[in-house]
Amino acid sequence: xxxxxxxxxxxxxxxxxxxxxxxxxxxxxxxxxxxxxxxxxxxxxxxxxxxxxxxxxxxxxxxxxxxxxxxxxxxxxxxxxxxxxxxxxxxxxxxxxxxxxxxxxxxxxxxxxxxxxxxxxxxxxxxxxxxxxxxxxxxxxxxxxxxxxxxxxxxxxxxxxxxxxxxxxxxxxxxxxxxxxxxxxxxxxxxxxxxxxxxxxxxxxxxxxxxxxxxxxxxxxxxxxxxxxxxxxxxxxxxxxxxxxxxxxxxxxxxxxxxx
Amino acid sequence: xxxxxxxxxxxxxxxxxxxxxxxxxxxxxxxxxxxxxxxxxxxxxxxxxxxxxxxxxxxxxxxxxxxxxxxxxxxxxxxxxxxxxxxxxxxxxxxxxxxxxxxxxxxxxxxxxxxxxxxxxxxxxxxxxxxxxxxxxxxxxxxxxxxxxxxxxxxxxxxxxxxxxxxxxxxxxxxxxxxxxxxxxxxxxxxxxxxxxxxxxxxxxxxxxxxxxxxxxxxxxxxxxxxxxxxxxxxxxxxxxxxxxxxxxxxxxxxxxxxxxxxxxxxxxxxxxxxxxxxx
Numbered sequence: 001x002x003x004x005x006x007x008x009x010x011x012x013x014x015x016x017x018x019x020x021x022x023x024x025x026x027x028x029x030x031x032x033x034x035x036x037x038x039x040x041x042x043x044x045x046x047x048x049x050x051x052x053x054x055x056x057x058x059x060x061x062x063x064x065x066x067x068x069x070x071x072x073x074x075x076x077x078x079x080x081x082x083x084x085x086x087x088x089x090x091x092x093x094x095x096x097x098x099x100x101x102x103x104x105x106x107x108x109x110x111x112x113x114x115x116x117x118x119x120x121x122x123x124x125x126x127x128x129x130x131x132x133x134x135x136x137x138x139x140x141x142x143x144x145x146x147x148x149x150x151x152x153x154x155x156x157x158x159x160x161x162x163x164x165x166x167x168x169x170x171x172x173x174x175x176x177x178x179x180x181x182x183x184x185x186x187x188x189x190x191x192x193x194x195x196x197x198x199x200x201x202x203x204x205x206x207x208x209x210x211x212x213x214x215x216x217x218x219x220x221x222x223x224x225x226x227x228x229x230x231x232x233x234x235x236x237x238x239x240x241x242x243x244x245x246x247x248x249x250x251x252x253x254x255x256x257x258x259x260x
Numbered sequence: 261x262x263x264x265x266x267x268x269x270x271x272x273x274x275x276x277x278x279x280x281x282x283x284x285x286x287x288x289x290x291x292x293x294x295x296x297x298x299x300x301x302x303x304x305x306x307x308x309x310x311x312x313x314x315x316x317x318x319x320x321x322x323x324x325x326x327x328x329x330x331x332x333x334x335x336x337x338x339x340x341x342x343x344x345x346x347x348x349x350x351x352x353x354x355x356x357x358x359x360x361x362x363x364x365x366x367x368x369x370x371x372x373x374x375x376x377x378x379x380x381x382x383x384x385x386x387x388x389x390x391x392x393x394x395x396x397x398x399x400x401x402x403x404x405x406x407x408x409x410x411x412x413x414x415x416x417x418x419x420x421x422x423x424x425x426x427x428x429x430x431x432x433x434x435x436x437x438x439x440x441x442x443x444x445x446x447x448x449x450x451x452x453x454x455x456x457x458x459x460x461x462x463x464x465x466x467x468x469x470x471x472x473x474x475x476x477x478x479x480x481x482x483x484x485x486x487x488x489x490x491x492x493x494x495x496x497x498x499x500x501x502x503x504x505x506x507x508x509x510x511x512x513x514x515x516x517x518x519x520x521x522x523x524x525x526x527x528x529x530x531x532x533x534x535x536x537x538x539x540x
Contacts (some may be wrong), residue, residue, distance in 0.1 A: 002466045002473075009294075009496025010268050010505075033264045114451040179363075183523045186484035197508070220448030225508040230268050232505030244462075244489040247522020251512050254443035255448050258511030 007240035012039035021103035022055035033231035040069035046104030077130030128200035182247030197253025221254030271299025282361030286464030294495030334391025384428035444511035460517025462489035484519030
């Protein structure tokens with residue numbers, strides 16, 4: 001009987017990964033976990049916001065301290081040419097990523113009638129169009145090599161919540177992108193999505209004290225998620241052990257989407 | 261904050277303990293293997309004694325630690341209770357329950373709803389759904405007392421989509437998916453997490469000969485990834501869901517199916533040459 005070639009689930013030795021998006025603490029946590037698992041990790045901000053660019057650079061510094069190769073760039077994902085050129089430069093100086101993690105996240109909480117065209121457009125550009133343009137540049141540059149794309153999105157793309165027309169529709173778009181690309185790019189490239197729930201950095205979450213916050217009591221886990229609770233799944237989805245997983249949206253949400 | 265390595269380890273302290281039902285072969289054995297290699301004390305349970313003993317011996321020698329094996333019939337609540345009690349008394353605690361025992365190839369397999377006898381309907385429901393319920397009901401009070409625990413159910417893509425045949429099997433697996441959500445909502449306050457893995461078409465073991473290998477290749481052609489899954493591929497995902505790495509994941513259904521469930525509305529894909537204006 002022929003034996004299977006098993007791969008360890010959380011080992012990324014000899015892999016190169018690009019992480020885009022450091023506006024939330026999850027970006028750094030993901031990038032460092034990938035490096036801990038043995039990967040070389042390139043970092044890029046999703047916007048030219050100074051704090052985000054510095055967060056990407058800080059992550060790269062920590063990756064270097066772990067003895068892994070890294071490079072850091074400031075991107076503006078609303079400009080597809082910026083993504084295209086940035087990625088080509090990363091490929092030249094760092095090598096072609098085996099995995100791309102798109103963690104760009106720009107939130108907006110406004111009633112429909114107060115959301116301007118430009119606000120709607122910007123939210124869509126960063127969350128959805130940037131995901132599309134990053135995937136397109138990556139797949140073009142991959143040529144015939146195998147690859148993996150991981151989008152980090154939000155449960156707001158699959159459940160309704162008021163005052164999030166722009167954000168929720170953009171995140172729902174990322175789900176559609178995941179489904180469509182998983183079919184189009186199989187079997188060469190796997191495409192998956194992690195949808196985070198109410199996290200400790202989600203704006204509009206209210207008080208962290210259970211008694212003061214009805215939302216917190218509504219979440220079955222009765223707490224908000226932490227940055228360290230996203231990263232292990234990213235590592236698993238980046239590894240060879242996940243080669244049969246594609247087209248999935250995985251909720252990490254303390255059980256909140258199971259509610260009726 | 262724990263490192264990634266600590267998050268995916270089951271070696272403790274305290275060393276995690278696990279029961280895997282249907283653990284003597286295929287998916288169950290591979291899940292048991294992944295948990296044991298990550299450091300857990302593992303009990304495998306199955307109906308057939310011979311295969312169970314064989315699996316126990318092989319797995320114990322591979323992990324270098326004694327694997328517990330208990331004969332159990334999950335269609336009987338008394339058998340499930342005794343499995344849980346015996347494992348608890350051997351290990352002293354119970355952190356992980358993997359409800360994997362299932363039948364797919366029962367006598368009702370491939371039959372349409374009007375052809376199914378009472379017994380054929382009951383067979384699938386009894387093993388796949390009753391068994392999951394009985395073991396879950398028995399283990400929850402223990403996990404509640406510990407104020408920690410993980411339950412992992414194994415469903416099937418047939419529980420999420422329709423095929424014309426095997427209604428008992430499909431309904432039982434759909435039941436497992438909903439039971440996962442309902443139980444997760446009920447026990448979250450006790451720090452117990454309940455999740456589900458939905459495999460698509462997965463080979464239970466490597467092809468034994470060229471004929472089997474050819475069959476696997478043919479069956480895999482209809483899947484976007486172009487192949488069947490291999491049972492070992494559930495191991496790392498199960499380890500993720502059974503370890504602290506998934507500490508904010510509960511009530512979730514994780515599919516591993518080569519992209520089958522993500523598609524399914526057009527086996528041909530969107531045909532560009534059939535649409536004027538898009539091509540070129």
